[in-house]
Amino acid sequence: MKRCFAPLSLAACMLTSLPCIADPALAAAKNCLACHNIDKKVVGPAYKDVAAKYRGDKTAPSRLVAKVMEGGGGVWGVVKMPSNPQVTEAEAKKLVTWVLSL
Template sequence: MKQLAFLVLSLFLISCGGNDGRQEGDRPEGIATQPAETDLQAQGRQLIANSDCVACHKDNERVIGPSYTEVAQKYPNNDSTIAYLAGKIIQGGSGVWGSVPMTAHPQHSQEEAEQMARYILSLNTSN
């Protein structure tokens, strides 16, 4: 139980961390690196690259949460899914990908979260 509490506290501190020395526009390796096909996808990719999402997710590799590719393969790329994922980004959640909760990101508008979701869903190359 202490380990779970420590893990949750650690995730919270990581997700609330400030600037880690990156300059605006810098992208950590492996994060939001896939090419975007549309302006909305490119904007979503940039929002992800400049957010604390990078502490838990990468495009093609599981970190704390699922890779964006895994998310893209799980859900269909449609307006309903975009709205659902945007809600998850803003409100956070748990249980879909395991017991570690995803931190809420209320600083993002619905439009920004939808742009992020569009980028994530664009990573499904099997369509």
């Protein structure tokens, strides 16, 4: 299931542009973009850097989903990400799948 996620959304992107637009919009709606940018470090790391760091890491998606929801630090610097109680697990999965696809 987890492994199917990225190829599935990629296929969806080829069929329709909707899912591709939905994920950045979700990131904006959930306030992720207050601290993150796709290709620039802001408070948190650039999402493209996150994608590059975890490329090929099969355990990354589930770990990152938990981290997006619960927050945490120590990977990119001294600043911690606060918990994001406004996102559901399904939304966190969608966001992480999108981030890792960049």
